[in-house]
Amino acid sequence: MRNLFSSTNQTSSLSLSDIRKGGKRALARALSALEAEEGNEAIAQLLDEATRNAQAHVVGLTGPPGVGKSTLTNSLIRHWRAKGERVGVVAVDPSSRFSRGALLGDRTRLDTDPTDKDVFVRSMAARDRLGGLSHETVAAIVLMRALFDRVLVETVGIGQSESDIAFATDSVVLCIQPGSGDSLQFMKAGVMELPDIIVVTKADVGVLARRAKADVDGALSLTMRKDKNWSVPVLLVSAMDDTGLQQLIEAIDAHRGSLLESDHFMSFRQDQATVWLLDRIRRKFGEIGLAQINPASEIRQAGGPFMADHIITKELERRLTDTIRTK
Ligand SMILES: Nc1nc2c(ncn2[C@@H]2O[C@H](COP(=O)(O)OP(=O)(O)O)[C@@H](O)[C@H]2O)c(=O)[nH]1
Ligand SMILES: [Mg+2]
Structure with missing residues (x-):
């Protein structure tokens, strides 16, 4: 295996087929190289090659810390792996924004099988762009999109960098915490226009979750949507007892279907x-x-x-x- 860090010349032979051959180790190295060497021509070439070979359905899972994104990520990974789909995950960890390393936090909460070669998790620091996707994150998604069937992006908040999210993800799932009043905040911030699917998490808490869903339904009815061919489902989901999980999975596939159907x-x-x-x-x-x-x-x-x-x-x-x- 080549050492990507020994010189920039060595990265020039970096290609998708090398990464495919080299498996998870090679992918991990390539991701480190593209985090370390922004502005490198070989990496730009690799990312354009990956852009031309985009194959995965990219799902963005977004919402405030603690809402249950990682728990839901685990459920979705399990479901897709059971169907034999290869899954890549990019978890953007907001807590490590200042330490520049995603050491704890999200990484510890994703319990994937390390011997499973068809599931790959990358934790990334949120770096300087609070709430949005950093360039490294976009690059990682673009690369993984050429290698997996599904790419799941766990990230805090949306709104500040719509163009990144829109460029790098196909379907955006916004997670809302019962009893938080978030839907009102999101509507004020114009965030409600972005998600393709809205999930009220922790549905097992009962009445608070149902009330949150009613709030979201209300907020949505006042929101202008860009895509007239898709009506945003609001789902009550519990990762604890699997309520609504099947509906979420179906909604994600239905949204992909609606994208692929459009001639545009x-x-x-x-x-x-x-x-x-x-x-x-x-x-x-x-x-x-x-x-x-x-x-x-x-x-x-x-x-x-x-x-x-x-x-x-x-x-x-x-x-x-x-x-x-x-x-
Ligand atoms: N009751 C309940 N708690 C949940 C559910 N999903 C997640 N949690 C809890 O919520 C907390 C935050 O979950 P996590 O997935 O780490 O949230 P994240 O910060 O959005 O990734 C954890 O203590 C979870 O156990 C759920 O469906 N029901
Ligand atoms: Mg998390």
């Missing part, structure tokens, strides 16, 4: 890449940077959004340096 799915994916690239350049170079690019054609020329990002970033950095020098 491929152009939708392309639009997502364009929006993602625009957002990325805006974050790095502001409106001035945006004004200098033509994302759709640049993605085409570069062969994918990650190489486009790489090339544009280099070019804009060069122009900036030139401007500073001539001043």
